Amino acid sequence: MAEPTFLPRASFQTLLDALARAGYRCIGPQRRDGAIVYDTLRGPEDLPQGARDIQSPGRYRIERPDGPRCFAWANGPQALKPFLFAPRESLWRSERDAGSAINFAEVRPASEPLAVIGARACDLAALKLQDRHFLEGPFADAAYGARREQLFLVAIHCTHPADTCFCVSTGDGPRATDGFDLALSELDDGFLVQAGSEKGAAVAAQLPLEKSAPAQRDAAEREIGAAAQKQARRLPGRNLRDALFANLEHPRWEEVAARCLSCGNCTSVCPTCFCHSESDRPSLDGTVSVHVREWDSCFTQGHSYIHGIVIRADTRTRYRQWLTHKLGSWHDQYGRSGCVGCGRCITWCPVGIDITAEVAVICSAEFGVRSAE
Ligand code: SF4
Ligand code: SF4
Incomplete structure (x- = not known):
């Protein structure tokens, strides 16, 4: 250049x-x-x-x-x-x-x-x-x-x-x-x-x-x-896919769920989150209907509603879905993690849940690091 x-x-x-x-x-x-x-x-x-x-x-x-x-x-x-x-x-x-x-x-x-x-x-x-x-x-x-x-x-x-x-x-x-x-x-x-x-x-x-x-x-x-x-914060590695999927039953998911409000702020501010829902808005006389797409979040109940049941009914499974997709299965879909380290989900989380701290604990067996908590 x-x-x-x-x-x-x-x-x-x-x-x-x-x-x-x-x-x-x-x-x-x-x-x-x-x-x-x-x-x-x-x-x-x-x-x-x-x-x-x-x-x-x-x-x-x-x-x-x-x-x-x-x-x-x-x-x-x-x-x-x-x-x-x-x-x-x-x-x-x-x-x-x-x-x-x-x-x-x-x-x-x-x-x-x-x-x-x-x-x-x-x-x-x-x-x-x-x-x-x-x-x-x-x-x-x-x-x-x-x-x-x-x-x-x-x-x-x-x-x-x-x-x-x-x-x-x-x-x-x-x-x-x-x-x-x-x-x-x-x-x-x-x-x-x-x-x-x-x-x-x-x-x-x-x-x-x-x-x-x-x-x-x-x-x-x-x-x-x-x-x-x-920069003092970091993730323990660029590819956490295997470490996260090896820890799907880690007790930390339950602990973070006790603090998480399931508000979806983290997904709204995240620059890579793309989940959305689609719905039809019919007019009262039934002549016109508009199909609308709007941002949704994997933290809402409705986002995992399929054929009469909510697949992820509690906050533990919703937080786990967000993190294991963002840092894990994105590697299968896009060849890299879905996190670019902007830190917005940490700042704008009303209860201050820190993705780097949670990952450090959940993946501590694989990476040998622990959060400061
Ligand atoms: S730090 Fe990563 S997960 Fe959090 S908002 Fe930024 S890109 Fe999304
Ligand atoms: S912003 Fe924080 S409290 Fe709200 S859903 Fe995300 S992790 Fe949970």
Whole structure:
């Protein structure tokens, strides 16, 4: 990859202008309701300048603003998932005509060119997994595909991991290595810019970029290296499939079930979870029915309802299903684990259940490690 160039902080607006000229609506991080979330970015003044996030199991806080940086935080509750896999959408509708014949029509997904600014390495890794799930094989998902085609990604290399991050141990961060159109390293006075695609290079060509100095490149590298060093959490291995399936009756499943509320927060914030349910919404007069898909969670009773019985009737079996699928049988389906180490399920779990701590206990016989508990 070519040497990065430098975009002064005062010229950040030129990036938004170039993306707007290319037809994209810019989405970027903003402070909202005590968190950093993605929303339409009208200008650099919308960015969370100076914000730092403090995360720990079951806890998320934004510190008082300090300093010029706009991306000196780890991640918020959203990843890229809601922009591609809509939380709720209609897939098709059926309509009864005057002669009582029923006609079916696909509902074309609403989609527009979006440029997401601030994607992290873990979220790009999760996107790659979602691409495999929704786009590969004989039945590509039209709604996901339409949105994916129109997505432009501006990645930011992570320099401020949260206490809950463990992307180093899953091999997915903190540096964004591929899957982006542009990648930025944030420095106090601006950004080092690298293009990762032809689309990215075309946008970069419109920016007032300067040659980067060796000291700037060294500083950026040091910060990414320090971010990797800072991560204290980890999984005991990249492939836990056999260890987890050897421990399906471990007493820890019962212990974690006593704490778990089965609320599904962990699956909502997880950037790789794709479980959904489908239902039909008929009109009262019976002439029209719309088929709707919405996010679901393996923590709900209904998700395992089949032919009159709930297969996973208790929290123990639901938590076990989530963990053994995410870290175990994903290897059979997708050739790797379904966890990219973003830590969101730890932060946003209301009772602070920590996937790394649970796995450490459940797989302790195989890996010889135990949680700090
Ligand atoms: S399981 Fe947790 S840490 Fe892993 S990708 Fe999902 S939310 Fe992130
Ligand atoms: S692990 Fe936490 S977030 Fe997930 S369902 Fe249980 S209580 Fe909710």
